[in-house]
Amino acid sequence: MEYPADSALLTRLRAGEQQAFRELVSTYQGAMRAVAIAIAGSRFADEVVQDAWLSVVRSLPGFEQRSSLKTWLLTITANSAKSRRKGSRREVLLDDLPGPHGSVGGERFAADGHWLSAPPAWHEDSPDALLEQEDLRECLERTLASLSELQSSVLTLRERQGLELEDICNLLDVSLSNVRVLLHRARLKVFATLEHYQETGQC
Numbered sequence: 001m002e003y004p005a006d007s008a009l010l011t012r013l014r015a016g017e018q019q020a021f022r023e024l025v026s027t028y029q030g031a032m033r034a035v036a037i038a039i040a041g042s043r044f045a046d047e048v049v050q051d052a053w054l055s056v057v058r059s060l061p062g063f064e065q066r067s068s069l070k071t072w073l074l075t076i077t078a079n080s081a082k083s084r085r086k087g088s089r090r091e092v093l094l095d096d097l098p099g100p101h102g103s104v105g106g107e108r109f110a111a112d113g114h115w116l117s118a119p120p121a122w123h124e125d126s127p128d129a130l131l132e133q134e135d136l137r138e139c140l141e142r143t144l145a146s147l148s149e150l151q152s153s154v155l156t157l158r159e160r161q162g163l164e165l166e167d168i169c170n171l172l173d174v175s176l177s178n179v180r181v182l183l184h185r186a187r188l189k190v191f192a193t194l195e196h197y198q199e200t201g202q203c
Contacts, residue, residue, distance in 0.1 A: 006069040038153030039081035139203040
């Protein structure tokens with residue numbers, strides 16, 4: 001199966017166009033780092049991503065588009081991270097650090113993690129829209145920093161990169177049930193921060 005959206009960029013990359021490589025890095029570096037952190041930990045993430053980019057450059061001529069460019073890049077990153085981890089499986093910890101405002105009840109949210117009944121004064125509930133509000137940025141960054149590396153990576157891959165849960169499972173070698181728990185707990189902590197900010201105007 002070919003992915004037409006990738007074809008033009010691939011043509012430019014194979015022609016050695018530097019701007020195409022800059023676009024590739026800008027588009028996928030965040031997702032690659034999230035995969036690296038989830039598998040190898042933040043200590044080795046930068047080295048893992050560097051190794052992955054070297055593999056990408058070497059393997060680009062032979063890429064046959066049997067998967068999307070994103071899937072291919074993230075798979076290379078996952079393999080690089082697993083090599084760096086040297087076979088010692090990283091434990092999935094479900095008891096994570098509490099967020100600044102703890103959590104809110106799971107019964108407040110639908111299965112996809114969104115509010116069942118949104119707070120009445122809350123109009124912007126997408127992560128990107130919320131991050132555009134300067135006074136909220138510090139609150140959200142503090143909450144995101146309180147998440148475990150796996151929670152943060154799963155949240156990033158799902159919410160910011162749009163990966164399906166099954167794809168996240170395959171990349172990180174984590175069961176679907178664990179991915180659901182990690183994602184749900186991360187969302188609850190973020191929503192708790194948003195609710196607190198709405199009610200108090202403060203972090």
